Amino acid sequence: MIAKYISRTLLYAVLLIAALFFLAPFYVMLATSLKDAAQIRSGNLLSLPTSINFDAWGLAWSSACTGVDCRGLxxxxxxxxxxxxxxxxxxxxxxxxxxxxxxxxxxxxxxxxxxxxxxxxxxxxxxxxxxxxxxxxxxxxxxxxxxxxxxxxxxxxxxxxxxxxxxxxxxxxxxxxxxxxxxxxxxxxxxxxxxxxxxxxxxxxxxxxxxxxxxxxxxxxxxxxxxxxxxxxxxxxxxxxxxxxxxxxxxxxxxxxxxxxxxxxxxxxxxxxxxxxxxxxxxx
Structure with a gap:
């Protein structure tokens, strides 16, 4: 019974580590997108935003430049x-x-x-x-x-x-x-x-x-x-x-x-x- 509990715990631990590993890039993208330029310069990739800012999303959607076209995505x-x-x-x-x-x-x-x-x-x-x-x-x-x-x-x-x-x-x-x-x-x-x-x-x-x-x-x-x-x-x-x-x-x-x-x-x-x-x- 104890061996079964240990093996299940190890299995969940491995799955959790794998999930964190694959979700890390998404976390970095999402956290960075919610920061302003000052927070990006003062923090690091894994730091949480000190305040939520959706300005980057608006720029990416409607006014960011792709070459000479500045209509966003x-x-x-x-x-x-x-x-x-x-x-x-x-x-x-x-x-x-x-x-x-x-x-x-x-x-x-x-x-x-x-x-x-x-x-x-x-x-x-x-x-x-x-x-x-x-x-x-x-x-x-x-x-x-x-x-x-x-x-x-x-x-x-x-x-x-x-x-x-x-x-x-x-x-x-x-x-x-x-x-x-x-x-x-x-x-x-x-x-x-x-x-x-x-x-x-x-x-x-x-x-x-x-x-x-x-x-x-x-x-x-x-x-x-x-x-x-x-x-x-x-x-x-x-x-x-x-x-x-x-x-x-x-x-x-x-x-x-x-x-x-x-x-x-x-x-x-x-x-x-x-x-x-x-x-x-x-x-x-």
Whole structure:
């Protein structure tokens, strides 16, 4: 009994240390963003603010300079929202249909096709920058939010297909066969039988895709234009904008603002993410 108590105490201690280690950067960013310049100069990174000051947040949102543009992160934030929402929904729907076909409507060569799709999961995105830029130019989508949506849908197709295909292989084929005997077709089976069983994997894929797309910097800096840059590019430009006095509190506030949407997603829907994974989202 004592050994069990000691082992549990050690386990909690290790978990607590790990949590503190990973939360330390967030604490530094949040604490620094609430300080004014005098507190930053007189204190250290780990010191608490002597008084709460939200001026840096207002500057980061609406008036801090990113290069020669002094509108803060606000336009970049809304660019990311306009890009991420349709890209997440479209890539998730695309993956669901692909996974449905490759698991429950197999055809000759479907396993080979799935194998080729898996290459997209492990392929470094740097190798597609040049051909993707040529495709966007051909479609007249260069330097636009629509082009970024298309890029993220294509980049996420392999991963979302893998998630849904592996999840749908656990659905008894007898359900599909019985529905086909009753006269149900491809889309009716998908909407009436498969999709209602897909809530766990839908949550996993939506959260996964939103995190990847919102936090992406490579595609954002490579394929965006002056009016379509996402928030990651805006944050980088703000941090690298030279001035006579470096405003660390503004930079930290901007970093917290950029990370808030993904943090909120995990706080509000994190339990569904864990349930989806344990329900078989990555098995197979």
């Amino acid at each position: 606000q336009p970049y934030f809304w660019n990311s929202v306009t890009m991420a929402v349709p890209a997440v929904l479209l890539s998730t729907a695309w993956g669901a249909i692909n996974g449905y076909v490759l698991s429950l409507w197999k055809f000759k060569g479907s396993e080979l096709l799935f194998g080729f799709l898996l290459f997209g999961v492990f392929m470094p995105f740097q190798v597609v920058l040049l051909p993707m830029s040529q495709v966007l130019g051909f479609l007249n989508l260069s330097s636009s939010i629509g082009g970024l949506v298309l890029v993220h849908c294509l980049a996420g197709m392999a991963g979302t297909t893998l998630f849904f295909r592996n999840y749908y292989t656990a659905i008894p084929r007898e359900l599909v066969n019985a529905a086909r005997i009753d006269g149900a077709g491809f889309w009716r089976i998908f909407w009436r039988i498969v999709l209602p069983l897909s809530t766990p994997i839908l949550m996993v894929t939506l959260i996964w895709q939103f995190t990847n797309i919102w936090n992406d910097f490579l595609f954002g800096v490579a394929f965006s234009g002056a009016d379509s840059k996402p928030i990651t590019v805006g944050l980088n430009n703000m941090a690298n904008t030279s001035s006579s006095v470096k405003s660390y509190n503004v930079d930290m506030a901007a970093a917290v603002i950029a990370g808030l949407p993904t943090m909120l997603v995990y706080v509000l829907a994190g339990q569904y993410f864990v349930k989806g994974l344990t329900a078989g989202a990555v098995k197979g």
